[in-house]
Structure formats: structure tokens, C-alpha cells
Amino acid sequence: MSEPVVELKGVHSGYNTISVIRGIDLIVNPGEVVALLGANGAGKTTTLRTISGIVPISEGTLTVMGTPILKNRPWLVARRGVSHVPEERGLFFQLTVKENLILGARRGKPDYDRVFHYFPALAKLSNRKAGLLSGGEQQMLATARAAISGSKLIMVDEMSLGLAPIIVERLLPVLKQVAVDTGAGILLVEQHIELALEVADRGYVLSKGVIDRTDTAEALLRDRHLLEQSYLGEIVI
Numbered sequence: 001m002s003e004p005v006v007e008l009k010g011v012h013s014g015y016n017t018i019s020v021i022r023g024i025d026l027i028v029n030p031g032e033v034v035a036l037l038g039a040n041g042a043g044k045t046t047t048l049r050t051i052s053g054i055v056p057i058s059e060g061t062l063t064v065m066g067t068p069i070l071k072n073r074p075w076l077v078a079r080r081g082v083s084h085v086p087e088e089r090g091l092f093f094q095l096t097v098k099e100n101l102i103l104g105a106r107r108g109k110p111d112y113d114r115v116f117h118y119f120p121a122l123a124k125l126s127n128r129k130a131g132l133l134s135g136g137e138q139q140m141l142a143t144a145r146a147a148i149s150g151s152k153l154i155m156v157d158e159m160s161l162g163l164a165p166i167i168v169e170r171l172l173p174v175l176k177q178v179a180v181d182t183g184a185g186i187l188l189v190e191q192h193i194e195l196a197l198e199v200a201d202r203g204y205v206l207s208k209g210v211i212d213r214t215d216t217a218e219a220l221l222r223d224r225h226l227l228e229q230s231y232l233g234e235i236v237i
């Protein structure tokens with residue numbers, strides 16, 4: 001089997017003296033969609049920021065595409081092929097859709113045909129400023145920018161934030177298709193856990209900075225207790 005696009009072993013990380021992530025092991029393989037689930041404050045965003053090199057690791061190892069990342073080096077992680085779509089989407093609001101895509105392309109011009117193949121709705125918006133797009137269109141653009149960047153790992157934090165579930169229902173399968181077409185691994189943080197598990201291959205459940213459970217998406221979807229707790233905003237295994 002080919003090497004994981006990302007592997008965390010016994011990783012501890014946090015903010016200043018506050019330890020948030022406490023010894024997690026996590027793997028994403030090429031072409032795989034992995035959901036990272038957990039209650040508010042469990043440490044999901046911190047995990048993505050740790051992989052991106054924004055939050056320092058105090059213990060454990062992070063390996064990206066077979067290269068150990070020894071220090072906080074966000075630029076090195078990005079250069080190894082990691083794209084991170086943060087909750088706030090990270091768009092340049094004063095720039096057009098096309099200009100945002102140009103900034104996302106790793107080298108040369110972006111492959112617009114591919115963008116519009118995955119996200120046909122962006123074609124007619126290509127000269128509109130990102131700040132004038134609807135929430136769903138902005139999420140589409142942020143996802144498209146990551147999807148065409150040639151990334152080996154695409155991390156998407158709370159795609160559904162501020163969006164109607166129907167929009168997320170349409171966008172998530174596109175991410176899955178990107179994984180199938182390009183072999184990129186996808187790591188998804190999503191509050192709508194049923195939607196996430198419908199496209200994911202596997203899932204991890206994070207609780208207070210510790211991985212409580214990992215299983216196939218199918219098995220997690222069958223767990224009524226997990227789903228019910230998630231609706232109450234509290235995942236307790």
C-alpha cells in the first residue's frame with residue numbers, strides 16, 4: 001500500500017501552556033476521505049492547525065508524504081502538498097474568483113476547465129469579487145482552490161458553517177470525486193456528521209483532545225447513540 005499522505009503518532013499540541021490535543025494517532029491515505037468528528041471544543045480545528053504547522057507540537061511525530069515535519073513550518077507543510085480550507089474560508093474578498101484561483105494554483109495558470117467541471121456554477125462568476133459571492137459560492141470557491149492545487153492532502157474545516165445543509169449535501173460529493181480523480185486524501189471536520197459519514201471512508205471521534213473511537217464510516221453511521229449525541233451537541237461514546 002502507498003504511504004499515508006499524513007500520519008500523526010502520539011501527537012500533543014496546544015496553545016502556549018494549554019494542552020488541547022493529547023496523544024492522538026491519525027492517518028489519511030491517498031484517495032481516502034476521512035471525517036474528524038467530535039463535540040464543540042473537542043480539538044478538531046486544533047488538529048487541522050497542528051497538521052498545517054500553525055499550532056506547535058510538544059510531543060509526538062507528524063509525517064507528511066513520508067517527510068517528518070520536525071518544527072513548526074507551515075510553508076514546508078504547504079510545499080509538501082497540504083491545502084487547508086479554514087472555517088473562515090481564507091478567500092481574498094477584494095479579488096475576483098479567477099484571481100483567487102490563480103493564487104491557489106501551485107504553478108502556472110489554474111486549470112479552469114477542471115474547476116468548472118467540478119463547480120459549474122463558478123463559471124459565470126469568474127470575474128466577480130469573492131466578497132460579493134453568497135456563502136455557498138464562497139465555500140465552492142475555497143474548495144475549488146484547494147481541489148485544483150495539486151494537493152496531496154486537502155483539509156476542510158466546517159464546510160457547513162453558515163450554509164444550508166442542502167448546499168453541503170451538494171459540495172461534499174464533489175470533494176469525494178476530487179479524492180477519487182486525483183488520489184488526494186481528504187480530512188473533513190464537519191458538524192453534520194451524517195452528511196460527512198455518507199461521503200467518508202473512515203472516521204475518528206475526538207473527545208477532549210483524545211481519539212475515543214475510529215471505525216469505518218459505515219459502522220459509525222450505524223451507531224445511533226453517536227448520531228443522537230451529535231444532535232444534542234455532545235458526542236459521548
Ligand SMILES: Nc1ncnc2c1ncn2[C@@H]1O[C@H](COP(=O)(O)OP(=O)(O)OP(=O)(O)O)[C@@H](O)[C@H]1O
Binds near residue numbers: 015018020
Ligand atoms: N487560539 C487559542 N488559544 C487558546 N485556546 C484555544 C485557541 N483556539 C482554541 N482554543 C481552545 O482549544 C480547545 C479546542 O478548540 P478547537 O477549536 O480545536 O475545537 P473544535 O473541536 O474545533 O470545536 P468547534 O466544533 O466548536 O469548532 C477549546 O477549549 C478552545 O477554547
